[in-house]
Amino acid sequence: MTMDGVFDTLRTLQDVLTEKISLENEVRESPKALESQEDVLEHYKKNFIEKNRDYEKARNANAEYINQIFEAEKSREEAEKKMELLTSARESEALQKEITVAKEKETQSRKAHQREEKYVAELKTEMDEMHNNIALQEKELAERKSKINLEIAEKNQRIGELNAQEQELIPDLDPDVLFKFERIVKNKMGKGIVAIHGGVCTGCYMVLPVQFANEVRAGEDVIFCPYCSRILFYEETDDKENFFDDADLGSLVDIDDMDEDEEDEEEEEDINIDFED
Ligand SMILES: [Zn+2]
Numbered sequence: 446m447t448m449d450g451v452f453d454t455l456r457t458l459q460d461v462l463t464e465k466i467s468l469e470n471e472v473r474e475s476p477k478a479l480e481s482q483e484d485v486l487e488h489y490k491k492n493f494i495e496k497n498r499d500y501e502k503a504r505n506a507n508a509e510y511i512n513q514i515f516e517a518e519k520s521r522e523e524a525e526k527k528m529e530l531l532t533s534a535r536e537s538e539a540l541q542k543e544i545t546v547a548k549e550k551e552t553q554s555r556k557a558h559q560r561e562e563k564y565v566a567e568l569k570t571e572m573d574e575m576h577n578n579i580a581l582q583e584k585e586l587a588e589r590k591s592k593i594n595l596e597i598a599e600k601n602q603r604i605g606e607l608n609a610q611e612q613e614l615i616p617d618l619d620p621d622v623l624f625k626f627e628r629i630v631k632n633k634m635g636k637g638i639v640a641i642h643g644g645v646c647t648g649c650y651m652v653l654p655v656q657f658a659n660e661v662r663a664g665e666d667v668i669f670c671p672y673c674s675r676i677l678f679y680e681e682t683d684d685k686e687n688f689f690d691d692a693d694l695g696s697l698v699d700i701d702d703m704d705e706d707e708e709d710e711e712e713e714e715d716i717n718i719d720f721e722d
Contacts, residue, residue, distance in 0.1 A: 448664045448667075449664075450617075451617075451667060452638065452676075455618070455676060456638055457610075458615075458618075458626070459630055459638060461610045461614065462627060463635055464607055465607040465608070468603055468604050468607070469604060472597050472601060475593050476593065478593065482585075482589070486582045486583065489578060489579050489582060490579060492575065493572065493575045493576065493579060496568065496571060496572050497572060499568055500572060503564050503568055504565055507562055507565055510554050510561055511558055513554035513558075517547045517550040517551035518547075520547045521543075521544055521551065524543040524544045528540050528544070622667045622676070625669065625674065625676075626676060629675055629676075636648055636675060638676040638677075639677060640677070640679070641661050641662075641677050643682060644658040646670045648675040649673035651672040651673070653670070653671070661678065661679050
C-alpha cells in the first residue's frame with residue numbers, strides 16, 4: 446500500500462474509532478440519567494409507607510374513640526334504666542352522677558372521634574395523591590427506561606457495525622503503528638493523524654525540527670510527532686499559513702500545550718519510549 450493509502454486508511458479508522466468510543470461512553474453513561482428519578486421515586490415510596498403508618502395509627506385511635514362513645518352510651522342508658530326503677534333519693538343521686546359522668550365521657554369521646562375522623566380523611570386524601578404521584582412517576586420512569594434501552598440497543602448495533610469496519614481496516618496496517626495510533630485516538634479522544642503546516646504539527650502546534658519535517662514531507666514512512674505522538678502527514682498549505690507570524694503562534698502554543706502536557710505527560714513519555722525502541 447502507498448503511504449497515501451496508509452494515511453487514508455488511518456483517517457477512516459480514526460473516524461470509526463472516535464464514533465465507536467463515543468457510542469461506548471454513551472451506552473455506559475445513559476442508565477445513569479435515570480438514577481436521580483429513581484432516587485426521587487424511592488423517596489416518594491418511603492414517604493408513602495410512613496404516611497400509611499400514621500394513617501393506620503389514626504384509624505385505630507378513631508376506632509377506640511368510637512368504642513368509648515359506645516361504652517359511655519351503654520353505661521348512661523343502664524343508669525337511666527335503673528333510675529326508672531328507683532325509690533330512694535340517695536340512690537337516685539348516685540345514679541344521676543353516673544349519668545352525668547357518662548354523658549361527659551360521651552361528649553369528650555365524640556369530639557375526639559370527630560377530630561380523629563377528620564385527620565383520617567386528611568391522611569387518606571394525602572395518601573391518594575401520593576399514590577397517584579408514585580404511579581405517574583413509575584410510568585414515566587418505565588417509559589424513559591424502555592426508550593433508553595432502545596437507544597442502547599441501537600447504539601450497540603452501530604458499535605457492532607463499527608467493529609466490523611475496524612476489522613476490515615486493521616489487516617492493512619502495520620501492527621506497531623496500529624497499536625500506537627489506536628492508543629493516541631483513545632487517549633486524546635480524536636485526532637491520531639494530523640497534518641504538518643509550515644513545519645508545525647497541527648496536533649500540538651509545536652515547531653518540528655527541519656530535518657524531521659523534511660522526512661514527513663518525503664512521505665516514505667509513518668512518522669510520529671515527537672511531542673504529541675500523533676502520526677504526521679505532509680499537506681500543501683497556502684502562503685498565508687506558511688508565513689504565519691511566529692510570535693502569534695508562540696502564544697497559542699504556550700496556552701494549548703500547558704494543559705495538554707499536564708494531562709498526557711505520562712502517556713506521552715510511554716509512547717515516545719516505545720517509539721525510540
Ligand atoms: Zn504534535
